[in-house]
Amino acid sequence: MEQTDDKNPQQTVEETAERIVNEAAEEMAAEQEKQEESSRRARKKRMERHVDELNEKVEQMGLKLAEMNEKYMRVYSEYENYRKRTSAEKASLILNGGKDVIKLMLPVVDDMERALANLAEDDNAREGMELIYKNMMNALQQKGLKPMDAMGAKFDESFHEAITQIPAPTPEAKGTVLDVVKKGYFLNDDVLRFAQVVVAL
Numbered sequence: 001m002e003q004t005d006d007k008n009p010q011q012t013v014e015e016t017a018e019r020i021v022n023e024a025a026e027e028m029a030a031e032q033e034k035q036e037e038s039s040r041r042a043r044k045k046r047m048e049r050h051v052d053e054l055n056e057k058v059e060q061m062g063l064k065l066a067e068m069n070e071k072y073m074r075v076y077s078e079y080e081n082y083r084k085r086t087s088a089e090k091a092s093l094i095l096n097g098g099k100d101v102i103k104l105m106l107p108v109v110d111d112m113e114r115a116l117a118n119l120a121e122d123d124n125a126r127e128g129m130e131l132i133y134k135n136m137m138n139a140l141q142q143k144g145l146k147p148m149d150a151m152g153a154k155f156d157e158s159f160h161e162a163i164t165q166i167p168a169p170t171p172e173a174k175g176t177v178l179d180v181v182k183k184g185y186f187l188n189d190d191v192l193r194f195a196q197v198v199v200a201l
Contacts, residue, residue, distance in 0.1 A: 105136075105140065110183070144188035151179075155177055159194065160177060161195065161196050168201055173200045176199070182195065183195060
């Protein structure tokens with residue numbers, strides 16, 4: 001008697017149902033995997049955009065920082081220059097504040113020196129004149145006035161004004177000051193008045 005491989009209809013239905021369920025599960029798993037992959041890609045793109053935005057912001061902030069630093073350095077430099085200039089002006093004002101008044105006093109000093117040179121040693125007025133002259137010169141020297149020692153010095157146009165030239169009595173005397181017509185003065189190491197001199201040729 002021949003055997004047949006016919007299956008029970010109920011078994012066939014169960015196998016078919018199981019296959020359908022398995023295929024559906026596989027499709028769902030594949031779909032879920034696709035969705036997860038798509039979600040990962042989307043998240044990655046969002047992250048990349050976010051990183052790009054942050055990098056752009058950092059770059060802009062760097063440019064702004066460099067610009068602000070440049071402005072700060074420029075302002076600081078201008079302030080330092082202003083501070084140095086005003087300090088120098090203040091120091092100069094303190095040192096040479098009475099320059100104009102002292103310059104106006106020089107002809108008076110000249111007159112007093114000429115008067116003393118022409119007064120006799122036994123003249124009663126000489127002692128008083130010498131005292132006044134000494135006190136006045138002390139006061140002026142305290143303000144920075146200093147007479148220029150030009151006699152016998154080499155002629156220097158930075159300090160001397162040649163009003164005339166005469167032949168040199170000796171070869172060594174050439175280019176030197178032979179006579180001082182009007183005394184020169186310094187005020188705090190700056191020339192206040194040039195010495196008027198006679199120069200040997």
